[in-house]
Amino acid sequence: MTDTQPVDTATRQDTDLVRVEDLKVYFPSNDGLIFGRKGNDIRAVDGVSFTIRRGETLGLVGESGCGKTTVGRTLLRLYDPTAGRILFDGNDIASLSGRNLRRLRRRMQMVFQDPYSSLNPRQNVANIVSEPLRVHGLAKGSEADRRVHELLDIVGLPAAAANRYPHEFSGGQRQRIGLARSLAVNPDLIVADEPVSALDVSIQAQVINLLEDLQNDLGLTYLFIAHDLAVVRHISDRIAVMYLGTIVEVAPADELYARPLHPYTKALLSAVPIPDPAVEASRERIILTGDLPSPANPPSGCRFHTRCPYRQPTRCDDEEPALRELASGHTAACHWAEDIDSGTIQPRQDAVAAPLGGHSGDAAARPVA
Amino acid sequence: MPLLEVRDLQVRFSTRGKTVYAVNGISFDLDPGDTLGIVGESGCGKSVSSLAMLGILPKPAGRVHGGQVVFDGEDLLTLPDERLRHIRGNDIAMVFQDPMTSLNPVLTVSRQLTEALRTHLDLGKKEAAAEAASLLDRVGIPDARQRLRDYPHQFSGGMRQRVGITMAIACRPKVLIADEPTTALDVTIQAQILELLRTLVREEGMALILVTHDLGVVAGICERTHVMYAGRFVETAPTGELFANPRHPYTVGLLKSVPRLDAARKQRLDPIGGAPRDQTSEPTACAFAPRCAYASTESWEQLPVLRELDGATGPAAHRVACWNPVPEQDLVAAGIRQAPTGRQTGDQPDEERQA
Numbered sequence: 001m002t003d004t005q006p007v008d009t010a011t012r013q014d015t016d017l018v019r020v021e022d023l024k025v026y027f028p029s030n031d032g033l034i035f036g037r038k039g040n041d042i043r044a045v046d047g048v049s050f051t052i053r054r055g056e057t058l059g060l061v062g063e064s065g066c067g068k069t070t071v072g073r074t075l076l077r078l079y080d081p082t083a084g085r086i087l088f089d090g091n092d093i094a095s096l097s098g099r100n101l102r103r104l105r106r107r108m109q110m111v112f113q114d115p116y117s118s119l120n121p122r123q124n125v126a127n128i129v130s131e132p133l134r135v136h137g138l139a140k141g142s143e144a145d146r147r148v149h150e151l152l153d154i155v156g157l158p159a160a161a162a163n164r165y166p167h168e169f170s171g172g173q174r175q176r177i178g179l180a181r182s183l184a185v186n187p188d189l190i191v192a193d194e195p196v197s198a199l200d201v202s203i204q205a206q207v208i209n210l211l212e213d214l215q216n217d218l219g220l221t222y223l224f225i226a227h228d229l230a231v232v233r234h235i236s237d238r239i240a241v242m243y244l245g246t247i248v249e250v251a252p253a254d255e256l257y258a259r260p261l262h263p264y265t266k267a268l269l270s271a272v273p274i275p276d277p278a279v280e281a282s283r284e285r286i287i288l289t290g291d292l293p294s295p296a297n298p299p300s301g302c303r304f305h306t307r308c309p310y311r312q313p314t315r316c317d318d319e320e321p322a323l324r325e326l327a328s329g330h331t332a333a334c335h336w337a338e339d340i341d342s343g344t345i346q347p348r349q350d351a352v353a354a355p356l357g358g359h360s361g362d363a364a365a366r367p368v369a
Numbered sequence: 370m371p372l373l374e375v376r377d378l379q380v381r382f383s384t385r386g387k388t389v390y391a392v393n394g395i396s397f398d399l400d401p402g403d404t405l406g407i408v409g410e411s412g413c414g415k416s417v418s419s420l421a422m423l424g425i426l427p428k429p430a431g432r433v434h435g436g437q438v439v440f441d442g443e444d445l446l447t448l449p450d451e452r453l454r455h456i457r458g459n460d461i462a463m464v465f466q467d468p469m470t471s472l473n474p475v476l477t478v479s480r481q482l483t484e485a486l487r488t489h490l491d492l493g494k495k496e497a498a499a500e501a502a503s504l505l506d507r508v509g510i511p512d513a514r515q516r517l518r519d520y521p522h523q524f525s526g527g528m529r530q531r532v533g534i535t536m537a538i539a540c541r542p543k544v545l546i547a548d549e550p551t552t553a554l555d556v557t558i559q560a561q562i563l564e565l566l567r568t569l570v571r572e573e574g575m576a577l578i579l580v581t582h583d584l585g586v587v588a589g590i591c592e593r594t595h596v597m598y599a600g601r602f603v604e605t606a607p608t609g610e611l612f613a614n615p616r617h618p619y620t621v622g623l624l625k626s627v628p629r630l631d632a633a634r635k636q637r638l639d640p641i642g643g644a645p646r647d648q649t650s651e652p653t654a655c656a657f658a659p660r661c662a663y664a665s666t667e668s669w670e671q672l673p674v675l676r677e678l679d680g681a682t683g684p685a686a687h688r689v690a691c692w693n694p695v696p697e698q699d700l701v702a703a704g705i706r707q708a709p710t711g712r713q714t715g716d717q718p719d720e721e722r723q724a
Contacts, residue, residue: 063555064526170644200410200582205626205640212637227555234628234638254634271560273585274631275624277609280589287564288557291525353564 016087017189017221018052018075023084025070029296040296044070046245047084049323052189057215057222059236059253061229061268065292066242068225072191075223076108077101088189106136109182113194115174119166125152125177126162132184151180154217156210172203176210183214193225208235229272233257238329241265244303245295247323251330261332261341263310285353302335309351310340370442371398372576373422373461373544378436380414380421380600390648391417393600394436399544404570404577406587406608408623409597412645415580418597419546421446423463424453440544459489462537466549468529472521478505478532479517482539489540504535508565527558531565538569545569548580563590584623588612593684596620599646599656602675606687614687615705616678616694618661625703632704639703655692663693 026041045067052058060068073079075086077093086093091104109132112118119128129148133139139147149159155176166174175195182190192211196204212235214220226232232239232253239256241249241264249262260266267286274280288307293299299306305316312335321333326341339345380392392414399405409415420426422438424445438445440461445453457463465471473481482504483497492500498517505513508531521529530550537545547566551559567590570577579591587594587608594611596604596619604617615621622641628634643660646652655661658668667673675688700706 063557172644200645201584201623202410202626202641203644205638206642208628208638209640229556230628230630233630234634257630267557269630271556272630273559273563273583273589275584275588275627275629276612276631277588278613279631280585285560287560289561291527291558353560 015054016051017054017089018223019085019087020051020071020075021049021085021087023048023071023074023086024082025067025074025079026082042296043245043298044295045074046295046298048242048245048247049084050240050247050250052221052223054188054221055215055219056237057224057235059232059239060223060225060242061227061232061239062242063227063268063292065244065295067245067295068242069193071242072110072193072223072225075189075191076105076110078110102136106132106185107187108189108191109185109187111175111178111182111190111192111195114198115171115178116166116198118178119174121166124163124165125157128166128177129162129180129184132181136185138185147184148180151183154183154214155180170203171199172206175199175207179207179210179214183218186218187220189221189223191223191225194227195224196231197226197228204231211235229269241268244292244298246303246333248304248334249330249332250323251327251332255327255330259327259330259341261326261330261337262304262334263308263340263347264304265332267309286347286351287353289351302333309347310336310345311348312336312345371400372403372441373399374437374439375399375418375422376437376439378418378421378438379434380417380426381432381434382430383432384430387649390651391431391600392421393652395595395597395600395602396436397595397602397605399576399578401543401576402570402574403593404579404591406591406594407578407580407597408582408584408587408594410582410645412648413597414600415597416548419463419548419578419580423457423461423546424448424450425457455489458485458542459540460542461544461546462540462542464530464533464537464545464547464550467553468526468533469521471533472529472536474521477518477520478524482517482532482536485536485539501535501539504539505532508532508535508538509561510535526554527561530554530558530562534562534565534569538573538575541573542575544576544578546578546580549582550579551586552581552583559586566590584612584627596623599648599652601652601656601690602688603657603690604688605675607685610685610687613706614700616687616689617657617691618663618693618695619657621695621700621703621705622660624705655690663691663695665693667692 023045024047025045026043029039029042048071060071062068070079074081081094088104096104126148129151130144133144133147148162152159152161157176196207199207215222224232224235236253239251239253240247243264249265260269267288270286286309290307293306301317301319302321305311315335321335323331323333325331326337336345376396377394378392379394382389382391395418407415421433422445433446440456479501482501486492486497486500502513502517505516510516510528510531524532551562554562569575579587581587591608594608595602596617598619604620615624625639626641628638641660646656653672654670655668655673658664673690673692675690678687678689681687
């Protein structure tokens with residue numbers, strides 16, 4: 001099971017496995033149906049920089065369309081970056097091709113969201129799980145069989161699963177098959193894109209625990225992409241929050257939840273329903289107005305200014321905020337983060353929903369807007 | 370007499386010689402202004418129950434096997450189609466999970482909205498258009514009058530769900546059934562839609578049945594919650610009581626398996642082992658027994674029915690269908706309840722509140 005070169009854990013901790021610098025991924029778009037006039041490019045990812053340390057889990061959160069999946073896929077060079085650099089263990093992924101790219105790709109694997117569509121229904125599990133071994137020429141014949149059984153065992157599936165087909169398994173089990181496949185080549189990095197969103201909560205917990213066990217046992221590094229903030233916080237060491245193609249805040253997981261500094265993070269956290277009526281009844285909720293603007297034509301200045309309840313005149317509209325380190329390891333891209341954090345700047349009243357005030361309908365507790 | 374009275378509703382699906390026992394006898398009452406949550410995981414029968422109540426089960430596989438759904442003195446399950454169609458939309462309306470599939474993609478929003486208004490409320494063309502615009506405005510769609518001319522695909526997901534809600538409330542129904550209304554939406558949009566539902570219930574006095582898999586969603590909106598497993602209610606209580614003092618091992622399992630944003634991070638989650646019951650046979654024992662740490666011989670042999678805990682009846686009743694309800698000390702150990710015996714629910718430290 002162990003890889004060829006055992007790496008000293010101490011040195012592992014303080015080096016970055018992945019370094020992303022000013023990454024941009026644009027997709028061309030056409031206005032017309034047939035005689036396409038050239039439209040604005042969709043700026044799915046527009047200047048994103050971050051690092052993933054060896055052995056850590058970096059959570060990437062944001063709403064649909066914010067570019068989090070594109071970041072994950074570009075990391076594996078499933079998309080070509082428009083600009084910027086992606087260094088994987090010091091090698092620039094964007095400049096590689098052919099054999100060198102394939103050799104590097106063996107070290108990074110992906111786990112997909114939908115366990116129903118990411119497995120070939122006509123192949124049995126043994127075939128699915130051993131495919132990466134064949135593709136990379138790592139094992140074949142009885143050696144591959146042995147490896148398949150080993151992998152099934154690691155992800156908690158019985159050996160008999162090898163001869164069965166995906167439709168015979170439940171969603172949670174299929175996700176285990178997908179994990180076994182991604183582990184086949186002994187990767188360093190796993191990009192998990194919404195790996196538990198399609199699963200029921202009781203099954204979700206099983207898969208999350210499995211992901212954590214695998215990380216501990218195999219020394220994996222995860223980029224965990226998800227929209228469920230509670231799940232992301234549970235599994236991540238650090239979290240990056242994305243909005244409309246940019247990263248607006250990065251912080252250690254607990255710190256991000258205890259002290260969100262970007263208004264978008266605040267709104268996102270306050271929007272998550274808490275499974276406790278007592279908490280739901282008393283907490284302050286920021287309700288964002290409107291929808292996500294189009295990434296083909298992002299707002300000027302701070303991209304969040306069109307929906308931001310803390311927006312201040314002119315500067316937010318004109319000047320794009322850079323990520324600034326506001327506390328140790330905690331960066332946010334907001335001009336007014338300090339003032340908002342200290343309470344000097346308050347949110348607009350209409351953005352703050354009244355606490356629900358309990359179920360007995362006592363309206364007395366509601367502050368008048 | 371309650372507004373809606375569901376008694377022992379049973380739904381089965383038959384396909385190629387196999388029968389799936391989807392709903393196996395659920396009962397509840399709904400009064401005007403009530404907000405009721407039905408929570409469960411996929412396949413537990415929560416959506417099928419609501420489809421069955423409205424007579425829109427997928428045919429011919431699905432059929433109501435037994436029970437009554439009495440609305441305003443009439444049993445919806447035995448009504449002729451014509452009459453049922455009148456009640457559906459007029460008195461009881463439904464909001465579906467995915468507004469993209471529940472709206473007609475080739476008709477403008479205006480056409481679809483005014484159709485309902487004209488059939489059910491007998492409005493003229495002009496009046497219907499005006500009413501449609503004011504309804505869209507009511508649910509918070511900007512430029513309502515302009516947007517009437519748009520097709521569903523021109524709306525974003527959240528806006529589309531607002532249109533779906535508009536269609537449902539167009540005739541001022543007495544009961545609104547919302548089946549996973551926010552599952553397809555992002556959290557910030559979900560918050561908007563839940564806020565809208567809350568407002569509508571408060572201001573229009575509608576009764577709401579909210580069907581969802583998300584415990585967090587019911588916590589913020591429902592007065593009473595039913596937990597459903599394998600086609601039966603396994604626990605039902607006022608929502609506050611249910612979360613503070615869950616007694617069915619399945620409810621406790623659900624609460625323990627979700628990570629919570631407002632609590633300290635746990636080392637490990639406690640999943641519910643095993644998989645949901647294969648429902649191709651009629652349940653004759655506790656359906657949760659194979660996954661349950663508290664299962665006893667009785668659990669494997671006899672079907673538990675909902676029974677009151679601590680004698681509270683009426684709106685405060687807390688009922689559990691379990692032979693071995695989770696003992697209090699285990700709730701304390703699981704961190705669901707505080708150690709002292711006082712049944713206070715509202716005094717948790719409010720870590721979530723931010724300055």
